[in-house]
Amino acid sequence: MRGLAILLAFHFTGLLLHRLLHIPLPANVIGLILFVASLFAGWVKLEWVEECAQFLLRHMMLFFAPFIVGTIVFVRVIGANALGIGLSLLLGTLLVLLVTAKTTGALGPKEGARDDGKRAVE
Structure with missing residues (x-):
């Protein structure tokens, strides 16, 4: 659950920055950039999010199903x-x-x- 909370926190931070600062990038890209920067800076450990990320990757097709249908x-x-x-x-x-x-x-x-x-x- 901690991994999902971390990933969602970065996603929502990207949404907030996109809305407040009107950055010309999609909100999820902003969140992803912040997440990668945090991984490189050592603020977030890969072990904290790895299990959740692997789960999401394994079931990625479920996220595309609505678009395909x-x-x-x-x-x-x-x-x-x-x-x-x-x-x-x-x-x-x-x-x-x-x-x-x-x-x-x-x-x-x-x-x-x-x-x-x-x-x-x-």
Whole structure:
């Protein structure tokens, strides 16, 4: 129960900060940032929340079930726009792959470069 109380406290703190300070981030993201910062600072021990977090992760599908069932309401709309949806998914995926490839190519080690001066094993 302590783990759930800690996780909920960070969630509600994020909600409160979002409402009071009008931070342009979702409240749950604010709470998550605070939670991770608290873990790194040592204010919250991983052991305190680990069991509850594992339980929530094991049953995550239950949290998505209402959204999945809710899409049934929009079957006709999705069907009418299937071509546009399909093309946007395909082109969006290809664009992300292209940008990722270019970024890793630009930031990664150059061909023939050695990181420690030793001869590469052939």
